[in-house]
Each structure stands twice: as C-alpha cells, then as structure tokens.
Amino acid sequence: MSLTFPASFADGNEFPASLDESTRVALEVAAVQHAFEDGMLTDAWQLAWSMEPRLVETGRWQEVLVTQKVALTAALRLGDRLLEGQARLALGRACLEVGDHRRAGHHLAEGTSILRTLGVPLD
Numbered sequence: 001m002s003l004t005f006p007a008s009f010a011d012g013n014e015f016p017a018s019l020d021e022s023t024r025v026a027l028e029v030a031a032v033q034h035a036f037e038d039g040m041l042t043d044a045w046q047l048a049w050s051m052e053p054r055l056v057e058t059g060r061w062q063e064v065l066v067t068q069k070v071a072l073t074a075a076l077r078l079g080d081r082l083l084e085g086q087a088r089l090a091l092g093r094a095c096l097e098v099g100d101h102r103r104a105g106h107h108l109a110e111g112t113s114i115l116r117t118l119g120v121p122l123d
Contacts, residue, residue, distance in 0.1 A: 029066055045078070052090050062098070081114050087111075089111035092108035
C-alpha cells in the first residue's frame with residue numbers, strides 16, 4: 001500500500017495551510033509509520049529525522065517518541081550505525097522530557113558511544 005497525495009501536496013511538498021497543526025502533525029507521523037511498514041526504511045528514517053526539530057520546538061514529545069522509535073528500528077534494520085546513533089540521541093532526549101529516565105539514560109549512552117566510535121563530533 002502506498003500513499004497517494006493530491007496534486008497540491010505533491011507539487012508543494014506541504015500540507016495545505018487550512019489544516020490545523022494537530023492534524024498536520026498526525027498526518028506526518030502516519031507518513032513515517034506508513035513508510036516504515038511499506039519497507040521504505042531510509043525514507044521512514046529521513047522523514048522522522050526531518051520532523052524532529054519542529055516537534056521538539058513545539059513540545060510534541062509523544063510524537064518525537066513515536067517517530068524516533070520508528071527511526072531507530074529502521075536504522076537497526078538497515079544496519080546503519082550513524083543513523084542508529086542519531087536516532088538514539090533524539091529518542092533519549094525525548095525520553096528525558098517525558099520523565100522516562102531509565103530509557104533516556106540507555107539511549108543517550110548508546111547513541112553517544114556509537115557516534116564517538118564513528119568519529120562524529122557531539123555538540
């Protein structure tokens with residue numbers, strides 16, 4: 001099953017301005033999940049990663065958790081350690097925000113370790 005968007009979506013790569021923010025975010029989260037379910041692992045990871053800054057900025061931590069769990073699973077299936085490290089850090093930060101300190105610590109430690117091993121500078 002694949003998503004079919006009206007021409008206005010495909011042309012501008014944006015949802016219409018008439019959609020409220022909650023609906024827009026719900027559709028974007030669904031697109032991440034759908035891409036993953038269709039086996040488009042790289043696309044699912046990229047969609048999740050591109051949404052993360054805006055979701056963080058607007059405090060949508062549950063949506064960050066959902067999309068970054070998908071991103072992490074996609075990265076693991078792809079065997080891509082860089083993507084895994086980045087997804088773990090984002091997931092860890094979201095876990096901190098919702099008070100899940102045990103999972104946050106695990107993901108932050110794993111993500112940091114992976115990225116350091118790969119020589120990725122951490123800000």
